[in-house]
Amino acid sequence: MKTSDIIGMGLMLFAFFLGAGNLIFPAWAGYQAGSNLWWSYLGYVLTDVGLSLFAIVAIARAGSPDALTEALPAGLGTLFWVIVYIVIGPAFAIPRTGVVAYDVGVAPWLGSHSPVYQGIHSVIFFAIVLWLCLFPGRLVTVIGKVLLPVLAVTLMSIYLAMIVEPSAAHFTPATGGNWAVQPVSEGVLQGYLTMDTFGAMAFGIAIITALKAYGIEDRKRLVRYTLISSVIAGVGLCAVYAGLFYLGALGRFHLDHAAGGGQILTVMVYQLLGNWGQAALSIVIILACLTTAVGVGTSCGEYFAQRWPKIPYRFWISSICALSAIVANVGLQTLITLSVPIVITLYPLAIVMVFAQLMPRGFWQISPGLLRLTLSVVLCFSILDGIKSSGVVGDLHDLNWIPLFDSSLAWLLPAMVCIVCGWTYQSVRRRSLVIGKGVS
Template structure:
């Protein structure tokens, strides 16, 4: 193994960490610790596996199915039209509709709440901040070929160092005793749902392409080189995420005797870190969180630009999409963090099961010759998750509560298996895309 491969993979791993650790990753772990109390470690494990575990499983599936270089990614087995529809839905979720605006909303909520600015309404301060935040993010994402290096070399060190400092302080100077009361009626499931809401599983499906492109630019072309370098980068990012998630969940648990469960998530982070560092926390946290969220914003704006420009076959240029995405995200971010999170929940509940089915099946891509297994199983999962969302919004069917594993939020598994079994008997040759 060449030393340069290790070095370059570590650099890309730091960039991957910064891409994955964004707005939701800052606010969800402390809130899990706060509500879980004595069960905070269970919440941490469930959150980590639903977020990081599934995200890296997605990257591994892309490597296993040899499709990490394709813009359709692992969705290519669904057929060209269905694959592009799924990928477009994913790009919109991790892009201008949800994830990108959430980065700016989170950065504002945490940076300015100590100064008395509310994140819930639209204010002149929020508008000015969002203009600056997304203006800089758009400029940093403007040159596609340098995006990963910009994140790794300039934003990642501040991001990693800042959060490791917070974690170290939380572990060695806990702000209080962990409450002996569990204030969440289902710690495991709600932690898994929070892991879903980070959007990292969906983001990983397109980050894989960006990572491999960055490594190609460094001279790694063969399949074995790509697999090894992506593997090292994933281990680096996974280890950093493990340590920081652990510390943030514990930090929230040590504040479980001080704060109510209905506290706004961004304000909770601000108050927790404020108890650790006192007045210095205002500036410290503002810098760390702004840089943290900006790194993810840059990655997502660039990802959106890359995908849509490829999807349009060059009719829409990368830079045009980057500017448009930055402007649209700036507008949406002003609606507030909690509103964006609430808006995301039903969309993710619908899309995630189908995405997970494709990821799991792609692990066995070389052993599944019939594309209809992918197509039917994904359709079954989306049908079940779609009914679940509609029922939650008042559709009087009450079908999904009777599905196996529905109590754990996994009612889509049996429909996906049953539909996939039907697809097995509907024979068609494997797509050659």
């Protein structure tokens, strides 16, 4: 591949990731973290960028998303992927793009958040998404000729304006809670909410398909070029997130009680750049949300069409867009509230499967049996994390003896214990078998 082709692949991946959550969550996290913004930024980048890029490489190494769950019984593996594609599809991620595009890109110019206007916007937005999903080649033109240049100019203008802002010399303390005492773990949780690791599992196969179009079939070369493309996308995302965290922290001087990341972006860009900046931000937000909606929607439609081939892709993508248009009208905060327990429950399973796929083959390899055991244990603890985050049964203070339970990471230590102890047992057993064969 030419260098320009590799860079283009990385930029395409960057554009796919830079969607609704990737713009509003960093600004909101920076606002909440205040003077702790860089610690929160570290946690956020670890779970958002780090895990996402690892997931893409894991998909390239495995060859397909289903290969990640091959250690699971067939029914459970299928159920996992169906739930993941529903969550990143019509249940949350795709509708969220429509909501953010309206809240940040359209509503500021209408002067109100009328449900009627939002409903009209949802119909138009997802009609465009459907059209682009049916003719995905047109998306390349949108990304290459419109989105990235406008995005680069807008973000550079915002960042330069932030640097000369007088109040940028110091930041107020965090809003309280974990933002004040555990900013890294709180950043980790915010990285969870973008669901980019799930998205990476969907985008990963798209990257592999694109690389194969260049004649790259060898697994090692696929992994190599996927890794390079992922690093390019990761560097771009880290730079954008750093600016958005900084912008959010700066917003504490202009907003006493922000309602969310969308409001912070709108107010701060207008404060720094006026109407022209707001217009550019609207274009960037709408195009970024369209790009993500099309990327995720296409991946979901193709997955369901492959899983149930008797039902055509056009039916799946039409259904996904129609459902997304309906769900988008429940509001961003409601979507986030409903999705948090599901994301916190499923995310650890995806992390463990990605980790297992990235382990070197041979001596360090995790066996299917050990992976099944680890996933079972992780699921038990992540369900507790999910129940806690839902708030339906109180604060569960009686379970605070579980390490990291208060940070919604109760699954982490049990997962590490299972993997270390299980791998040690595997190694001892393997060595005993070798010695036994040598003696005989």
